[in-house]
Amino acid sequence: MKIQVKTGDPLKEKTDALVVGLFEEERPLPPLVEAIDRALQRGITDLLKAKTFKGGSGEAAVLTTQGRLPAKRVILVGLGKKDQFTIDRLRQAAGKAATTARGAGARRIASALPVLSQIDRFLPERVRAVAEGTLLALYRYLRYKTDEEAGKVDVESLTLVVPSRTALAPLRRAAREAEIIAGAVSFTRDLVSTPSSDLTPTDLAETARSLARGVRGMRVKILDRRQMERLKMGGMLGVSRGSSQPPRFIVLEYRPAGAKGKPIALVGKSVTFDSGGISIKPSAGMEQMKYDMSGGAAVLGTMKAAAALKLPLRLLGILPAVENMPSGTAYKPGDILRAMSGRTIEVVNTDAEGRLILADGLHYATRYRPRAIIDLATLTGACAVAVGNYAIAVLGTDEKLIDRVRKAGEASGERVWQLPLWEEYDQLIKSDVADCKNTGDKTAGTIVGAVFLKPFVGKHPWVHLDIASTAWVENERPYIPKGGSGVGIRLLIELLKGWGEKE
Numbered sequence: 001m002k003i004q005v006k007t008g009d010p011l012k013e014k015t016d017a018l019v020v021g022l023f024e025e026e027r028p029l030p031p032l033v034e035a036i037d038r039a040l041q042r043g044i045t046d047l048l049k050a051k052t053f054k055g056g057s058g059e060a061a062v063l064t065t066q067g068r069l070p071a072k073r074v075i076l077v078g079l080g081k082k083d084q085f086t087i088d089r090l091r092q093a094a095g096k097a098a099t100t101a102r103g104a105g106a107r108r109i110a111s112a113l114p115v116l117s118q119i120d121r122f123l124p125e126r127v128r129a130v131a132e133g134t135l136l137a138l139y140r141y142l143r144y145k146t147d148e149e150a151g152k153v154d155v156e157s158l159t160l161v162v163p164s165r166t167a168l169a170p171l172r173r174a175a176r177e178a179e180i181i182a183g184a185v186s187f188t189r190d191l192v193s194t195p196s197s198d199l200t201p202t203d204l205a206e207t208a209r210s211l212a213r214g215v216r217g218m219r220v221k222i223l224d225r226r227q228m229e230r231l232k233m234g235g236m237l238g239v240s241r242g243s244s245q246p247p248r249f250i251v252l253e254y255r256p257a258g259a260k261g262k263p264i265a266l267v268g269k270s271v272t273f274d275s276g277g278i279s280i281k282p283s284a285g286m287e288q289m290k291y292d293m294s295g296g297a298a299v300l301g302t303m304k305a306a307a308a309l310k311l312p313l314r315l316l317g318i319l320p321a322v323e324n325m326p327s328g329t330a331y332k333p334g335d336i337l338r339a340m341s342g343r344t345i346e347v348v349n350t351d352a353e354g355r356l357i358l359a360d361g362l363h364y365a366t367r368y369r370p371r372a373i374i375d376l377a378t379l380t381g382a383c384a385v386a387v388g389n390y391a392i393a394v395l396g397t398d399e400k401l402i403d404r405v406r407k408a409g410e411a412s413g414e415r416v417w418q419l420p421l422w423e424e425y426d427q428l429i430k431s432d433v434a435d436c437k438n439t440g441d442k443t444a445g446t447i448v449g450a451v452f453l454k455p456f457v458g459k460h461p462w463v464h465l466d467i468a469s470t471a472w473v474e475n476e477r478p479y480i481p482k483g484g485s486g487v488g489i490r491l492l493i494e495l496l497k498g499w500g501e502k503e
């Protein structure tokens, strides 16, 4: 889709759908909305009077102009209560407008949304949010659709109309940034939604390889089972034993010209299918377990976006990729694995496999002496119980880093919520026969996951992001269709953008 930014009068825009926003109970109507209302013979006033449209967040109304304006339709979107306005509200409104426009058959959209009747220094940020919300909302996963949706009308262009006398260069940069980020999110969503039989660890490795091929400064290294044996990656070898799909340990290194210092390591859980193994999962909902590689897919998307944005940082992307299956060769409850770090782990439940492969992924990362280690993982079902679908659970050893992650979450709309990692929890994974066991009791499931990972990061600043309850969306959101959400990329890019050279 093409995105343009131009100055001018939205009223004069020749387009299939002109998008304007309205706050709840915003009276008098802002000048642009008032002008449209007048041109449409009080069509907007009528809607408001009938309470068909109130301006609430998530609301949208379509008005046909019947030649009274150069635009064929006007799409009115609610911005919610003015005193509750956030940048994410705007992103959502843009998303809602976009899907409404598509539903109405519009190919070209012109948006007056970022203006909000004022010119201010936040305009680039708003342009970016509108472009991002639009692109993210219009994403569809069509790989296996042969009829219906495949041939449908789609939106082809978005023109952002801003007031005259506005400097366009920063706004065009902002729109370009949104395109890069939304492109990376779409790439990741595609991977997450792909069935596990079409995206095995080997396929994921090939995806990483071709990603690196197209990017200057990006290198890839893929370890096969033999190499993992040499490195004594007991977690990887144990979990993958039950599957006929061989494991892959994927390492991406991004080193832009001139970037100094140690890298920041991003480690993503990449279980291409999690059946639970011998501790097999119930069949209801098991089909969703293709999304258990969402952490790794988000790492790939982040590397892709970081490179396209030319972030001046060294990055390491690590994807321990396996399939967790039951079979005669599978690892079993009671088995004891020795992770790459030397730490021994009693396997109580083969379904707590993510932490076992991350043990090797995190330890491998420490060999680079990274400035920080950030892992993303669909690690625990308990995450949905603790924070539900609107937050990523964050835990870690470095409060300053957690604080920055929290701020990046607010700015990107991918918000995080911290859970404690106090020493008291350590006793939950004590084993009688090994250094630790891979499950706790019935309590604090998400915390226990992080407690388990902690010894494998050494002294490096570390944050763990449990994305189990945010990586897959079952009820469509304003800018996230059902399916793989691509969560994590916007958060990490926001975090990395604020990272100085010396930190």
Ligand code: BES
Binding pocket: 274, 292, 349, 351, 352, 353, 354, 378, 379, 380, 381, 382, 438, 439, 440, 445, 468, 469
């Ligand atoms: N991949 C799952 C966690 C998960 C569950 C993600 C539901 C998304 C939706 C993970 O490997 C797992 O099975 N965790 C177990 C851990 C338990 C055995 C300690 C869980 O959460 O039940």
Ligand code: MN
Binding pocket: 274, 276, 350, 351, 352, 353, 354
């Ligand atoms: Mn599992």
Ligand code: ZN
Binding pocket: 271, 274, 292, 351, 353, 354, 378, 379
């Ligand atoms: Zn899993």
